[in-house]
Amino acid sequence: MKSLIVVRPNAAAKRGGDVAVAEHTAAALRSHGVEADVVATLNPDARGYDVAHVLGIFEPDFARPQIAALRAQGVPVAVSPTWLDRTSFFLMEPKVRRALSERDASRATRRVAALRDDEDRLSRRPGRGALRRRDEQARLLRACDLALPESEIEAWLCANVLRPGSMPIAVVRLGVEAAAFAPRDPGERAGVVCVGRIEPLKNQAMLLFALRDADVDVTLVGGTHNAEYLALCRRWATPRTRFVERLGEDEMGALLARTAVHALPSWGDLPGFVSLEAACAGARVVAGTRGSEREYLGPDAEYVDPMDPDGIRDAVVRAIRRGPRVRYDALDERMRGFTWERTAAATADAYARAIAERPRPS
Amino acid sequence: MLVVRSNAYALPGGDIRHAERTGAALRGLGVDADVVATDDPDPRGYDVAHVFGVFEPERARRQIDAIRRHGTPLALSPIWLDLRAFFAIAPHVERALASSSAHGAERRLHALHRIEARLPWRGSVARNANRRLDAQRALMLDADVVLPASHTEAYLFSERLRIHDLPFVVAPLGIDDDALSVEAPAARSGVLCAGRVEPKKNQAALLYALRDVDVDVTIVGGTFDAPYLALCRRWATPRTRFVPHAPRGELLAMMAACAVHAHPSWLETPGLASLEAGAAGARLVVGDRGCEREYFGPDVDYADPADPSTIRTAVLRALQRPPRARGDALARRLAAFTWRRHGAATIAAYRHALRSERAAVSPRDASRA
Numbered sequence: 114m115k116s117l118i119v120v121r122p123n124a125a126a127k128r129g130g131d132v133a134v135a136e137h138t139a140a141a142l143r144s145h146g147v148e149a150d151v152v153a154t155l156n157p158d159a160r161g162y163d164v165a166h167v168l169g170i171f172e173p174d175f176a177r178p179q180i181a182a183l184r185a186q187g188v189p190v191a192v193s194p195t196w197l198d199r200t201s202f203f204l205m206e207p208k209v210r211r212a213l214s215e216r217d218a219s220r221a222t223r224r225v226a227a228l229r230d231d232e233d234r235l236s237r238r239p240g241r242g243a244l245r246r247r248d249e250q251a252r253l254l255r256a257c258d259l260a261l262p263e264s265e266i267e268a269w270l271c272a273n274v275l276r277p278g279s280m281p282i283a284v285v286r287l288g289v290e291a292a293a294f295a296p297r298d299p300g301e302r303a304g305v306v307c308v309g310r311i312e313p314l315k316n317q318a319m320l321l322f323a324l325r326d327a328d329v330d331v332t333l334v335g336g337t338h339n340a341e342y343l344a345l346c347r348r349w350a351t352p353r354t355r356f357v358e359r360l361g362e363d364e365m366g367a368l369l370a371r372t373a374v375h376a377l378p379s380w381g382d383l384p385g386f387v388s389l390e391a392a393c394a395g396a397r398v399v400a401g402t403r404g405s406e407r408e409y410l411g412p413d414a415e416y417v418d419p420m421d422p423d424g425i426r427d428a429v430v431r432a433i434r435r436g437p438r439v440r441y442d443a444l445d446e447r448m449r450g451f452t453w454e455r456t457a458a459a460t461a462d463a464y465a466r467a468i469a470e471r472p473r474p475s
Numbered sequence: 476m477l478v479v480r481s482n483a484y485a486l487p488g489g490d491i492r493h494a495e496r497t498g499a500a501l502r503g504l505g506v507d508a509d510v511v512a513t514d515d516p517d518p519r520g521y522d523v524a525h526v527f528g529v530f531e532p533e534r535a536r537r538q539i540d541a542i543r544r545h546g547t548p549l550a551l552s553p554i555w556l557d558l559r560a561f562f563a564i565a566p567h568v569e570r571a572l573a574s575s576s577a578h579g580a581e582r583r584l585h586a587l588h589r590i591e592a593r594l595p596w597r598g599s600v601a602r603n604a605n606r607r608l609d610a611q612r613a614l615m616l617d618a619d620v621v622l623p624a625s626h627t628e629a630y631l632f633s634e635r636l637r638i639h640d641l642p643f644v645v646a647p648l649g650i651d652d653d654a655l656s657v658e659a660p661a662a663r664s665g666v667l668c669a670g671r672v673e674p675k676k677n678q679a680a681l682l683y684a685l686r687d688v689d690v691d692v693t694i695v696g697g698t699f700d701a702p703y704l705a706l707c708r709r710w711a712t713p714r715t716r717f718v719p720h721a722p723r724g725e726l727l728a729m730m731a732a733c734a735v736h737a738h739p740s741w742l743e744t745p746g747l748a749s750l751e752a753g754a755a756g757a758r759l760v761v762g763d764r765g766c767e768r769e770y771f772g773p774d775v776d777y778a779d780p781a782d783p784s785t786i787r788t789a790v791l792r793a794l795q796r797p798p799r800a801r802g803d804a805l806a807r808r809l810a811a812f813t814w815r816r817h818g819a820a821t822i823a824a825y826r827h828a829l830r831s832e833r834a835a836v837s838p839r840d841a842s843r844a
Contacts (some may be wrong), residue, residue: 237596265626265769272763272777279789281773402633407643408626412827418639428640443823466773 115148116464117162119183121175124153129310130386131195134263134287135168141288141457147464155179159188164464167257169195173249180256189467192257193285195383196250196267197404198274200239202380205232206313209420213318213345218325222422229420251275259467261285261460263383264405281470283463286409287384288453292366293393294445302396302437304330305429306372308365308387311337311346311356315379316401316419318342321349323378323425329353329433334360334368369394374432377401378417378425384409393448395440397432399425409451413444476509476521476547478538480531483512486699488671489747490554494527496649497552500818506825514538518547523825525550526618532610539617548828550821551618552646554744555611556628556765557635558675561741562604563594564781565674572679572706580683588782612636619831620824622646624744625766642831644824647770648744649814653723654751659731663798665691666790667733667757669726669748672698672707672717676740677762677780679703682710684739684783685790690714695721695729730755735793738762739778739786745770754809756801758793760786770812774805 118139124132135151142149150162155178159165165183170176170192183190205228212224254260254275260282262268268282305324309315317333324331332355337343343356350356360368369375375391381404382388389409392398398414400406407416415428438444477498483491494510501508509521514537518524524542526549529535542549564587571583615621615632620642623629629645632638666685670676678694685692692711695718698704704717711717721729730736736752737760743749745767753759759775761767768777776789799805 259773265766266630268768269627269630269766272768276779278785279777279792282768283773402630402639405626405630407629407633412620412642412644412823416633416639418633418637421639424639463773 114146114164114461114464114468115162116142116150117157117159117165117188118149118151118168119157119165119179120151120153120168121172122153122155130383131168131171133386134193134195137288137290137453138166138456138460141453142460145454145457145461147457147461156182159183159186162188164189164191164467166190166261166460166464167192169193170250170253171195173246173253176253177249180253184256189259189464189471190257191259191261191463191467192254193261193263194250194254194267194271194275195263196254196271196275197381197383198247198270199381200243200247201232201236201403202314203243204235204239205420206380209319210313210342210345213322213349218322221322225420225422229418232420247274251277255280258471259283259463261463263287264408266405266408267383281466283459283466285456285459285463286451287386287389288456289389289393289448289451290453293390294449300371302371302373304332304372305374305376305433306332306334306368306391306396307376308334308369308391309377309379309385310335311343312339313342314381315377318345318349319419319422320376320378320425321346321354323422324429325349325351327426327430329429330355332357332368332372334358334365366394369396372396373437374399374429376425376429376432378419379404380419382406388414389448389451392444395438395445397435397438398444399428399432411444411447413442413447476511476516476518476524478516478524478526478542479510479512480528480534481512481514490528490530492747493552493554493648496651496814497525497817497821500649500814501821503815504818504822506818506822515541518542518545521547523548523550523828525552525622525821525825527552528554529611529614530554532607532614535614536610539614543617548825548831549618550620550622550824550828551615552622552624553611553615553628553632554624555615555632556742556744557608557631558742559596559601559604559608560764561675562600563596564591565677565741566600567594568680568781569674569703569706572683572710577683577686584783591781608636612638615641619828620644622821622824624648625769627766627769628744642824642827644820644827646817646820646824647812648747648750649817650750650754650809650812651814654727654730654754655810657727657731657755659756663732663734663757665693665733666735666737666794667693667695667729667752668737669695669730669752670738670740670746671696672704673700674703675742676738679706679710680780680783681737681739681786681790682707682715684786686710686712688787688791690790690794691716693718693729693733695726727751727755730757733757734798735760735790737786737790737793739780739789740765741780743767750809750812753805756799756806758796758799759805760789760793770809771805772808774803774808
């Protein structure tokens, strides 16, 4: 079997979780006996391949020409939607950002609390742009032969929000690199770390706002394409906050190995490689509740709503108080269940289904 | 102590089987477990109390308050899904199906689908449903740990009920051994739907969808809703059979003999009848709004409970597929759902409850004190 994995054309310039998923999946598929190539293009050429696999409908301007090109070539098309319903994020996050721009913390707290109270009402009226985008994503999903969401939660959301009809949906969970479990320095752990591009979706400004009075060192690791948002993060930084734009793989491993808590109270991750890697590295983990984080991290992490600064602070403090984790604890065991070999096996099964069920031209 | 509703044995349902099977699995794993049917449980002498279901919030409130008075750690299997779509849309579907002709029903269903996404959420139905959700939220917040039966259910706790930091352990339901070992006849035929005849199970839409399909349809299950049964009969054909009750062995034999078990319910977690019919070798058609997908994956056909045309398409597709082979992908998938695994997850949840920071006295009790 030969698979062409298609990622967005700017993958090299702007790496992200989707590109990492494509590369890891391809490597694991090869080990599993499936020939797999990764291409970053809007116009993939699938001649000679048994199946094409598009990574993501989150950006319709990329997925539309990719899927159309593949459809025209008659090859079965699988898609990893990499999709969550972002309606609430698009609607609420700018308001939260404005609230966090208030002059003093008490006013910001009041405004955020009011927004939380109002979220249900506001979310019932998404903007026309958000609805158009969602409709387009639904059309893109329906244009494929098979969906491969990365969690049951994503599968449920795709099925219930995008309504792809009778299209088969096969969940393929992501893996964790074995290297993430490398033996750790048994030294003392301290501080809170948040790894990830500095951007509204990751919600670092709220994390810093929540921890502004907490007696703890906080390190944000990640670059940004959004100077304004970085400025908002700096607005709530304290003398104990450190911004690190980039770290090498080894340095990152070393940092996570001495971190007490990794906190990423994002607006929805799928499920956020950094949270998984931090869990593998032995840190306690605080994650958001609006994506598939729960399904991966299970009951042994702390969960927070991205709009709840008190909840975020309480969760981080609770995680710190729990003390260091022990090797081979329940979270460690859980993480060891997520292997790229399993991802490859499930993907290959799904490909076989897409190939078998694709109606042949008469 | 496993606590079920006081009328459990007068009105048996999936929640009771869930509790009984959990109790048996726990005992098999070395835990002393008793199932009690009461609204006023006395948990003295037990390490943990485990309540099944918040679908009747007032009853669950009495049970939970009684347990909390004794400071016993509380585990809760909510058996919960958000029923707002059911409350909002199902009455429209039923009114459409009550039309005097199929043509009229089609017209009304078509109109409904155009406006479904914009149906207003107001009036007494919305107020009552929202009140019910608030009550269910408060019940869950009183627990030390919750045991959703699926990741979807766990996700919806935070998404719909805004419960974010409550410890949870997903405990998938199991399949009884007798469903896995039932003898299947050489040839299968017909469509079966097993379950109480009620709007949530959506049998009327199933019968409407299959009214002109050349197939025998058997509806097995009692009802407490005579008007709904009448609506089902409205679309029955000479090839439709209603069986108000079938003993367990007979029901399993029917599952093993049917070509398709169709249960296009509004919401299930995930429907024990579908699990058992799948284990007995039937092809399955299930609803697509609950957590069915998490249990059945890509190996069954899904239908929108609000849209009889999708039910018809799904059943026809299932009927056209060749009979399932022993040990096929669905069988392998279902083999993972054992009560023993459910019991192990339950023990993990009890451990969370026992080390809960608030297990000793709930804030409610503290304020009373």
